[in-house]
Amino acid sequence: MNDTIIEVQGLEHRYGNFTAVDGISFSVKKGEIFSFLGPNGAGKSTAINVLTTLLRLQKGSARIAGFDLATSPGKIRESIGIVFQEVTLDRDMTCWEILEFHGRLYGMPRDERRARIDELLSLVQLETKKDALTKHLSGGMKRRLEIARGLMTRPKVLFLDEPTIGLDPQTRMRMWEYIKQVNREGTTIFLTTHYMDEADLLSDRISIIDHGKIIITGRSWELKNMLGEDLIYLETSDNDAAKDILRDMAGISEIRTKSRGLILVVNEDGTRLLPSIMEHLRTRGVTVTTVNLKKPSMDDVFVHFTGKELRDEGPEKPSVAASRSRRGRK
Ligand SMILES: Nc1ncnc2c1ncn2[C@@H]1O[C@H](COP(=O)(O)OP(=O)(O)OP(=O)(O)O)[C@@H](O)[C@H]1O
Ligand SMILES: [Mg+2]
Structure with a gap:
């Protein structure tokens, strides 16, 4: 010691x-x-x-x-x-x-x-x-x-x-x-x-x-890894079709619509899953126009463990991170 x-x-x-x-x-x-x-x-x-x-x-x-x-x-x-x-x-x-x-x-x-x-x-x-x-x-x-x-x-x-x-x-x-x-x-x-x-x-x-x-x-990465989920944001030529195509794909635990695209919650390493998602969509005629991969941030970690966002004041408003945490996870 x-x-x-x-x-x-x-x-x-x-x-x-x-x-x-x-x-x-x-x-x-x-x-x-x-x-x-x-x-x-x-x-x-x-x-x-x-x-x-x-x-x-x-x-x-x-x-x-x-x-x-x-x-x-x-x-x-x-x-x-x-x-x-x-x-x-x-x-x-x-x-x-x-x-x-x-x-x-x-x-x-x-x-x-x-x-x-x-x-x-x-x-x-x-x-x-x-x-x-x-x-x-x-x-x-x-x-x-x-x-x-x-x-x-x-x-x-x-x-x-x-x-x-x-x-x-x-x-x-x-x-x-x-x-x-x-x-x-x-x-x-x-x-x-x-x-x-x-x-x-x-x-x-x-x-x-x-x-x-x-x-x-x-450690920061340990805390982030405990969340075990990445977020992938996609904009495609046909979001509804994309949603149907990806619905049953392994590794994707949730799909949400957000503004002009979709948010995929993935329960494995997003960097590995992303190529097969792209391929899956491409072979079924859906073009991906925008991709964004987001690893859990310290904010996500905070929301996950405390159940709230860290802010100086003001009401808490729901966000992607907050709703992720509320869903609860394994
Ligand atoms: N001298 C004091 N008498 C009574 N209550 C106090 C006193 N000092 C702090 N508190 C209360 O104790 C709690 C913890 O305060 P503290 O200053 O330790 O928090 P903090 O985490 O440092 O916050 P901040 O980020 O605002 O600096 C708060 O609810 C605060 O109102
Ligand atoms: Mg203080």
Whole structure:
């Protein structure tokens, strides 16, 4: 069990009578990027705040970097870096001052501090903003500075609560690169997110969390494979005929009409089945004009395991993915 750096057992946290984290257990291996993926209010921040000692441990147990959360919170604090969900930078300090202050707070010797600041400003590409006040930074720059601050003390684990919330798509992608870079240099990363693509592209393993519970944990492809179904969208010269022809074909479990085409739900690898579908239709005089193969996405995975779409707000509207999940599957 030497390569486990976070081990959590039966963690629970209540606010009054409300249970925000409802008995979660999971472990993170040294060197991993591990994500909690879940909607607003799932309990992600509460869990991360307990693990980083900001909230008192109420129930359950956790070991982080070899220390017990109940008995050695101070040791844990020394071993980790944290980036909070909300921006927490003093507006009237410069980038350099933020990092310098943090290093001093943690008792880093002056020379080591100065060297580390240069290293980190370069890592997050803020060298030219060294003396800029944080209030003059863009949202993405602020986030990068917070990551640099979180890394100042060379933590064994970096906790990132919604690292790219509110950033534009391009900046988010660059942020993922920084996070991967930090991880390549040996830091284990624990992050929370409600972005499907972020969990999918960034993490080695993902726990889907909802209503304070972990619903499933796995690698992105493992979770997708559990769905075991691909979708094929076809437009043809005669959709009704095509529907009749394909109705009894092996491997196709459902056919639906959608706008100008058909959606086939296939219960085997769609890339293998597609050529025979095309051939089948062609020999019976139906021409295929458009084809689109869709592998299950992280959204589909989420809908499958939670029974709902992940959205910030607003009513849930049915979609292909949602109706797939409602059908239930073997
Ligand atoms: N200080 C608090 N007092 C009472 N209830 C709280 C408090 N903080 C959070 N909650 C509730 O606990 C639940 C979990 O909140 P939490 O912030 O952990 O969720 P989250 O997954 O981080 O959500 P988000 O994606 O919006 O950041 C929510 O229902 C929230 O309203
Ligand atoms: Mg949160």
